[in-house]
Amino acid sequence: MIANIPLPARDGPFEEGFWSALDAGGLAHQRCHDCRRWHFPPRYRCSDCGGGLVYEPVSGLGTLWSFTLVHAPVLPAFAPFAPFVAAVVELDEQPGLRMAGNLIHRAGDPINAVAPQSLTIGMPLRAVILPLSEDVRWPQWVLISKDSAS
């Protein structure tokens, strides 16, 4: 956990299923009852067809969509880790279903554990649900080596 990290408010509309899945150690996103499209960030109804949305678990597998190496100056909470990689992950469930996250080799790594030279856009990743604080969890993304992916 990063001391004094700015935390996402959990009480936003349409989000309860997202946070409660993380509480239980899983990752879930809204999915349309009718057209079966996945959606994130949370919304009131399917923005493609107007259908109703329900939270369903996702596989936790994805690929690296993009990343940047964040150099100082940054918010004080992140300063001890700069420079660090910040990433966007595309979930395997659907093109465009993307989340921000940090990359690690294994649970417990700091957010600057992964060297940017080792990264390739499109490389496979797997979610590990880790605490941002005592009350909020968020997925970090483990690099899957070719051996362990097969």
Place this chain on the structure above:
Amino acid sequence: MTLAGKVAIVGIGQTAFGKGLVPPERALACEAIIAALDDAGIAAHDIDAVSSYTMEATPDYEIVRSVGLGPLHFFSQAAHGGGAGPAAVGHAALAIASGVARNAVVWRARKRSGAGSRVWAQTGTVIEDVWKWSRPSGILRPVDEVALITRRYFHEYGDGAEALAMIATTLREYAQANPAAMMRDRPMSRDDYFRSRMVADPLRLFDNCLESDGACALVLTSAERARDLPGPAVLIEAFSQGLVPGTQPMPDFHRTDTFANSSSVTAANLWRQTDLTTADVDVAQFYDAFSPLILFSLEAYGFCGRGEARDFILSKGIGAKGALPVNTAGGSLSEAYLHGMNLILEAVRQLRGTAATAIPDVRVALVTGCDATPNGALLLRRPA
């Protein structure tokens, strides 16, 4: 019914641009507005409309009292930070064209040169807005958000480091001719660019806009009343805003096709309103808080195809002798970062023929808002 040719920009005014300017932000706003009124030859009490940004710190009634404007019949604020500039002008133009108001002032003032004044640096301990989905993962600043999109663009279309260097050095060269530019007398070579430090890889220090103090203002009236004024008029040919479904300012990576964005929406509706095309545009002022926004905007507004902006910049050129002169006063990278309002003033100067780097015979100018947010654009032209 269209807006074309009904409304004119008849006055522009600005303060000095710089770091650590002494007057308070409100005084800078008043100074720029009074300069624009003098330039237009319109009395303060004849102004009955004002428009600015939602991020503008000075309330409209303070401006009205301080400058002696009004009474007002229309007051508006345009949303979405750097996306707001053309919309602030466009809202006032719509009020004039529809007869709700007669004469309008549009302004933007900022004191942004202090590090603590940066919006991202004021992130609280709990994030309630859309940044809750990205900031806890270390995507902290606008530059980080644009860097992520830029790396993806490079992945899809090829490395663009040389094109970004060309943007930064070209804008710096324009600034050498502009007495108002903060980066005048500070020329930059390609080597200087590549020696600058990384801020959010692949974006370097010189891919970032300046942090500036200053103010800009414009005066608008009907094209009909403009004919009785002493100075030259610049006509609004078309205006649109654009907000693409699924957008999220500014970590805008939640849509399947990231590069079909709000600029594409604005551009389609802008060109729909006019017979003019990209071939008629003599100068463009693209919102450039970060250099890659110029790449994305060239494509969104149709000056080249998807993925072709790097080649456009390197082979056709955005300098004074290039195919499309861009941000001819130095832009946000090298003139000043007045949240894009200084870009609108430069378009007016080009159409008047009074720009520091005056492009010959400018008849049509395009001005755009921030590519990474909901935005807007203005197509401006000289009277026939």
